[in-house]
Amino acid sequence: MAAEDDDYFAKSFFEHVDKSVSQYVSELGEAVAIPSVSADLPRHLHDIIEMMEWTKDYISRLDGWVHLLPNPQGKDDHGHDLPPILLAEFKAAKNPDKKKTVCCYAHLDVQPAAKEDGWDSDPFVLTERDEKLFGRGSTDDKGPALSWLWVIEAHRKLNVDLPVNVKLIYEGMEESGSTGMFEAIQMLSKDGEFLSDADFFCISDSYWLGAQKPCLTYGLKGLAYFSVSVQCCGQDLHSGLTGGSVHESMTDLVRLMSSLIDSSGQILVPGILDDVAPVTLEEDALYDGINFDCEAYKDEINVSSVSNKLLHEDKKSLLMAIWRFPTLSLHGIEVR
Known part of the structure; x- marks a missing residue:
């Protein structure tokens, strides 16, 4: 019966997704409308916090545990307050201690955007054009971040238990260097802390190979970043x-x-x-x-x-x- 149950759930799941498209588009539009630009903290810190609170409320409505962790660095190099880091958890109803735990990472901040940058529509208004959705953060990374919540919601509405325990760690500074995340991960990985029982990690900030087939990324090349300074004189010269x-x-x-x-x-x-x-x-x-x-x-x-x-x-x-x-x-x- 297990295989038959899986087939039935898969069919029901896809039917549920098809029926919920308008809901997903509407909620993504709400998220895109919040200009959570991390590159300009003095101006947009309250927007990033609003985006965090919006997501926290969504998780609470799904009966998940959620907490906004104060950013371990407190302030950036310019003395500006840093946004918190969102932690959430959804445990399987049956035998959660015997099930694996998947921790999903995403970010809720975005790059700056203005219509004069070359956008055909307001970047903070989700706009459908040529069967595509345009809006800052719609794919990087608010859409993927919301997708995990829609998966949880689908299990809830279809009365199907989660096959794994799900944890979420969402930040608000990824587009500006993930300030505070390194320290947070170190702290949260200690015995008994939030990340200590995670068996797998999934990064929700990837891409498809094209418009027809999804891509499951299972490895990253890594990154090394360097800067070079060159100076010829001790003052500006004409x-x-x-x-x-x-x-x-x-x-x-x-x-x-x-x-x-x-x-x-x-x-x-x-x-x-x-x-x-x-x-x-x-x-x-x-x-x-x-x-x-x-x-x-x-x-x-x-x-x-x-x-x-x-x-x-x-x-x-x-x-x-x-x-x-x-x-x-x-x-x-x-x-x-």
Whole structure:
């Protein structure tokens, strides 16, 4: 009967989802309307807290345990108060002590957005266009964060017990460096604390391979972040008066940056591939059956280079470049 029960629940679940689409869109619209921009805390701290409280109330309505943990760092480097971190838990009704615990991570803050940035509609008004939903945070990351609550709600409405215990940890500073999260995780991972009994972690901040098939991400490459400062003189100089007489910081910086990577995407740093495992025949074959369209991907990310080409034109090379091999990106130059 177990298999039959699973089939029945799967059918009922998808029917429930189809019937609830308008609810999901409406609630996502409520979340998108809260401009929880973490890059501007003096202006938007109250919006991030409002987003946290909105989510806390939703969890409470689902009879979950929920708590807003004060940010361990208290204030940022500029003395601004930091938003709390949301912790929540939904235990299985039957034999919770014998079931695994999954902790799901997401964030409720967003990047800045304004219509003059190039949006076709107000970024904080969820707008449907061409069968797609547009709004800041709709996919990164309020939609995925809400999806976990909709899963819990579906189990509740269908009177089906959770197959695992579910914990949630939602932050409000991911778009600005996750300030306070490192300290919070260290504290919450100690014996008897919130994260100590988590068997698995799921990051709800990923993407699909295309418009047709979901993607289950089971590993991440990791990230190393560096900054470089170049100074030529102890004061600002006028290029019309001193140009040609000193080594200029911007010129030297651009030359330095160009020595790290070439125009084909090849990293020029010696030894960068020494610790990268070679591609096996078995791994190579895994890419053959992946549903991915390079042209659709190019359109999706709106490639605007002079050549109108990606660095790799075949599916396998492109996906390996994205997923398994090191990459190097230059993210900006700031003049002080």
